[in-house]
Amino acid sequence: MAESEYVLEAEGLTKQFRGFYAVNGVNLKVRRGSIHALIGPNGAGKTTVFNLLTKFLEPTSGRILYKGEDITGTGSAAVARKGMVRSFQISAVFPRLTALENVRIALQRPTGLTYQFWKAEEVLDSLNDRALELLAAVALDDAAHTPAGELPYGRKRSLEIATTLALEPEFLLLDEPTAGMAHEDVSRVSALIRQVSKDRTVLLVEHNLGVVADLSDTITVLQRGEVLVEGDYQTLANDPAVREAYMGTGHA
Numbered sequence: 001m002a003e004s005e006y007v008l009e010a011e012g013l014t015k016q017f018r019g020f021y022a023v024n025g026v027n028l029k030v031r032r033g034s035i036h037a038l039i040g041p042n043g044a045g046k047t048t049v050f051n052l053l054t055k056f057l058e059p060t061s062g063r064i065l066y067k068g069e070d071i072t073g074t075g076s077a078a079v080a081r082k083g084m085v086r087s088f089q090i091s092a093v094f095p096r097l098t099a100l101e102n103v104r105i106a107l108q109r110p111t112g113l114t115y116q117f118w119k120a121e122e123v124l125d126s127l128n129d130r131a132l133e134l135l136a137a138v139a140l141d142d143a144a145h146t147p148a149g150e151l152p153y154g155r156k157r158s159l160e161i162a163t164t165l166a167l168e169p170e171f172l173l174l175d176e177p178t179a180g181m182a183h184e185d186v187s188r189v190s191a192l193i194r195q196v197s198k199d200r201t202v203l204l205v206e207h208n209l210g211v212v213a214d215l216s217d218t219i220t221v222l223q224r225g226e227v228l229v230e231g232d233y234q235t236l237a238n239d240p241a242v243r244e245a246y247m248g249t250g251h252a
């Protein structure tokens, strides 16, 4: 069977909380190899959609396909094993362990190397090399031996991205990757997302519209649980409905 053009397809995705539609009939298609952003004003339903897609919430109705396969009823761990990985899903950062040790632990998970204790020395050496590569990819090579808890906020987020990448996701889902970051960290993480997107698909929820403009091939704007409009940044920036959704006045 030919591989679908879309890595992810959501059809009629709906989530009700006690009668309130947080997400209502959302159709979403994420093109293979693209960076796709989900934006919208506060309360639009972005986090709920993100949690539905990553199986942290069960939809009230609707269907989710990953690479053409229906994963609506599949658990989050099983989905992650298929290559659809949410940052911070499996890769918690342990504050007392060094950055290198954190990445090494993440590297042990998908392969089951933890059980090959008799090969510990050899395995750890090969893991070290790969862990250092991943740290370099997020510009943390100078912090390899620093306990994760001592890293400043922005660098901790970079470490979380490195531990996520250790799982070799084919489809990476990022929830507000630049939230709470200082300006220089935002640029660094943006560049990092662009770099890691080269051989994978990325879906991100992001409040920083500069980051969205800079990175996204496709942007879906949510409003009150529904898709308001979808397109590239230029198209959306000139769309009166998007301006109104953001400004709430219609005469912005």
Ligand SMILES: Nc1ncnc2c1ncn2[C@@H]1O[C@H](COP(=O)(O)OP(=O)(O)OP(=O)(O)O)[C@@H](O)[C@H]1O
Pocket: 017, 020, 021, 022, 040, 041, 042, 043, 044, 045, 046, 047, 048, 049
């Ligand atoms: N567990 C829940 N129980 C009840 N209502 C919820 C729950 N989770 C979300 N909601 C409601 O659903 C709506 C969408 O919330 P959601 O967090 O998905 O929006 P968002 O676009 O991510 O907002 P923000 O930008 O503020 O993070 C909101 O009105 C919210 O109050």
